[in-house]
Amino acid sequence: MRRMKHVFASLLFLIAALAVAQEEVRTEREPGHINQNKFKQLYEEFATPNTYRSASGAPGPDYYQQQADYKMDIELDDKNAKIYGSETITYTNNSPDDLTFLWVQLDQNVRSKTSKSPLRDDEGVPVAEPVAKFAAKYMTEPFDGGFNIEYVRDANGKALPYTINQTMMRIDLPQVLKSKGQVSFSIKWWYNIPDHTVNRARSGYEYFPKDGNRAYVIAQFFPRMAVYSDMEGWQNHQFWGSGEFALPFGNYEVNITVPADHILDGTGELQNMKEVFSKEMISRYEKAKKSYDKPVIIVSQAEAEEAEKGFSEKKKTWKLKAENVRDFGFATSRKFIYDMQAVKIGNRDVMAISMYPKEGNPLWEEYSTKAVAHTLRSYSAHTFDYPYPKAISVHAKNQGMEYPMICWNYGRPNEDGTYSDRVKYGMISVIIHEVGHNFFPMIVNSDERQWGWMDEGLDTFMQYMAEQEFGVAYPEAIAPNSKYPSGRGEPTKIIPYMSGDQSTIAPIMSNPENVYQLGNNAYAKPATALNILRETVMGRELFDHAFKTYAQRWMFKHPSPEDFFRTMEDASAVDLDWYWRSWFYTTDYVDIGVKGVKKYYVSDKPSKQMREIMAARNIKEEDLPPLVYLEEEESEDADAKLKGKAPSENSKTLKEFMMDNMSVAERNAIKEPKYFYEVTFNKPGGIPMPLIVEYTYADGSKENVTYPPEIWRKNDQEVKRVVASGKELVGIEVDPKAETADIDTTNNSWPTKEVKSDFELFKENLKGK
Numbered sequence: 001m002r003r004m005k006h007v008f009a010s011l012l013f014l015i016a017a018l019a020v021a022q023e024e025v026r027t028e029r030e031p032g033h034i035n036q037n038k039f040k041q042l043y044e045e046f047a048t049p050n051t052y053r054s055a056s057g058a059p060g061p062d063y064y065q066q067q068a069d070y071k072m073d074i075e076l077d078d079k080n081a082k083i084y085g086s087e088t089i090t091y092t093n094n095s096p097d098d099l100t101f102l103w104v105q106l107d108q109n110v111r112s113k114t115s116k117s118p119l120r121d122d123e124g125v126p127v128a129e130p131v132a133k134f135a136a137k138y139m140t141e142p143f144d145g146g147f148n149i150e151y152v153r154d155a156n157g158k159a160l161p162y163t164i165n166q167t168m169m170r171i172d173l174p175q176v177l178k179s180k181g182q183v184s185f186s187i188k189w190w191y192n193i194p195d196h197t198v199n200r201a202r203s204g205y206e207y208f209p210k211d212g213n214r215a216y217v218i219a220q221f222f223p224r225m226a227v228y229s230d231m232e233g234w235q236n237h238q239f240w241g242s243g244e245f246a247l248p249f250g251n252y253e254v255n256i257t258v259p260a261d262h263i264l265d266g267t268g269e270l271q272n273m274k275e276v277f278s279k280e281m282i283s284r285y286e287k288a289k290k291s292y293d294k295p296v297i298i299v300s301q302a303e304a305e306e307a308e309k310g311f312s313e314k315k316k317t318w319k320l321k322a323e324n325v326r327d328f329g330f331a332t333s334r335k336f337i338y339d340m341q342a343v344k345i346g347n348r349d350v351m352a353i354s355m356y357p358k359e360g361n362p363l364w365e366e367y368s369t370k371a372v373a374h375t376l377r378s379y380s381a382h383t384f385d386y387p388y389p390k391a392i393s394v395h396a397k398n399q400g401m402e403y404p405m406i407c408w409n410y411g412r413p414n415e416d417g418t419y420s421d422r423v424k425y426g427m428i429s430v431i432i433h434e435v436g437h438n439f440f441p442m443i444v445n446s447d448e449r450q451w452g453w454m455d456e457g458l459d460t461f462m463q464y465m466a467e468q469e470f471g472v473a474y475p476e477a478i479a480p481n482s483k484y485p486s487g488r489g490e491p492t493k494i495i496p497y498m499s500g501d502q503s504t505i506a507p508i509m510s511n512p513e514n515v516y517q518l519g520n521n522a523y524a525k526p527a528t529a530l531n532i533l534r535e536t537v538m539g540r541e542l543f544d545h546a547f548k549t550y551a552q553r554w555m556f557k558h559p560s561p562e563d564f565f566r567t568m569e570d571a572s573a574v575d576l577d578w579y580w581r582s583w584f585y586t587t588d589y590v591d592i593g594v595k596g597v598k599k600y601y602v603s604d605k606p607s608k609q610m611r612e613i614m615a616a617r618n619i620k621e622e623d624l625p626p627l628v629y630l631e632e633e634e635s636e637d638a639d640a641k642l643k644g645k646a647p648s649e650n651s652k653t654l655k656e657f658m659m660d661n662m663s664v665a666e667r668n669a670i671k672e673p674k675y676f677y678e679v680t681f682n683k684p685g686g687i688p689m690p691l692i693v694e695y696t697y698a699d700g701s702k703e704n705v706t707y708p709p710e711i712w713r714k715n716d717q718e719v720k721r722v723v724a725s726g727k728e729l730v731g732i733e734v735d736p737k738a739e740t741a742d743i744d745t746t747n748n749s750w751p752t753k754e755v756k757s758d759f760e761l762f763k764e765n766l767k768g769k
């Protein structure tokens, strides 16, 4: 008895040794693979949790954020396209640190004559250049669009010393701003407003030569406080143009003076409606507040067309007040048509609003406010109830840009009012996207300057869900029997990018200034990664709860990437370090296939490989415990008579075991798989994913099995699975519904499907003609 145990143990050791030998072969190919294991936890990549930020991904007990409150007087000089402003900033230092200086952002300096942005990039002579760009680049003086700072003064009106470094201004404080202290100071400035259609500025005007008017979409128009945080200290990275903004929360009181015939709206609630709205507008507004199903026109197209014929020399001041916002934007023109409706969000009413020149119609009147209202409902359901009183969509040529409660959107019909589906869907999508930015990053206030994906990726993912829901809510707005044609989010759509030239791909965890393809890098790939995470890796229930937890934990706060990654695990009990590591920290892609299938049957005799093991260890058959042997059908020893039979028919040992150990009832209930397959799956791609397999049997039935991604944790390149079945296996398909962004599907089937190249298809086509 003792000897037998010993032999058996040594036999098992041998079998294990064989497996280890296989692993060692792989180790040689990929030195150091243990440290590169995708399932290793992200302790080295993640910042250490502390009392500001907990390991759970929630704000810690000592979490703080600074506050910047603004009082501003702004005046627009419409004739000369200049803006004049003065502001008093009250800055509250909630940090534990004493501050000797403050950093203020002067974003318009990216357009100053001395801006370094145009000098930073590698350039060669272009083969062709759009005419306006060519003229601006080589034939005219650079536009002088930087801030002209007139003064910086303390609360007593005394000049404060300041230093401007490109787009950042340091104000040196005469006294240390102590932790928990507060300081007020004032700045006066002016700048030339750029034509945003020429240099793709994020704000500026569009000039309409036919009527001689401008439509303004104005943002980054005032010196704005930089963020001071536990993560970065001062976030004073320069604004080069791509990396967007990092801004603290605060309360705003803004008075904006514009020509009296302008219609203006912006961040915050209008404080003096009676002074700036006509009686007619006020009564229409009262109707709009009760209109939940469709927009009410506040300023009609006929009224706007009438207004654009004149040019009032009188002025009006619009007074807006906003609480707990991180920024401020406004739009103003005498060309604006204006409509709005109410949207029920929780137990509150929010106004969904649109402003557009006649050039946006008929498209804008039909879809803009509808898309705003839909976005507020959809995003609120997935995160938290939209907390602001309104959301405005402003039509501006080629724009897609977001601010709290207001955003600029493209989508312009042809001059005769016709438009293509591309223009229509592009417009609805950009409105959903930009209104959606109210949630990320305006409320869940991430640092856009450092992490483009935290707002763009999350927002594009939410946009995808909202678009699909739009198609369901408004089937008449899309093609019959179809889904909304989302441009980003579907797994297959990211394949061209992820399978592309590695020298032009950067990890998602990159600064937006340093990536090669910002649209794919910060928008499409993270959005797709989150969509796959929701649909395929976690499932909707676990994902949605965790995602909502993140949004609610960080609403009106400043989250870091780790806060997101940690919360998604914390609220779901799904270890996702492998997923973040491969999708967010590398440029790897997904490619999983089926490499081969071997068929076996049960036999009473040891196979050739087994006999070799026994001979090597000098083990005799009678020394062994009762064993069931498996013989490969293709082997020399294969016995035709034994194939496709019940195991107990082929193995006396098994039969005896059943008779000795099972009751009649148990024997009757037993299943006897007749076919045994060893299926080898391989993974040429670097990203481990759930192994999603569809097995097809001879009777046409199918079986779907999803092996967890951890199947790749010990062998990152190849894994085997045994399929024991009563039916003959005739087909295997990996990722049959194309849900993992697998870049090469030619290896996804067994038997291998003949996949014809485009060239082969082209040749066949020629022959046919």
Ligand SMILES: [Zn+2]
Pocket: 433, 437, 455, 456, 459
């Ligand atoms: Zn965006």
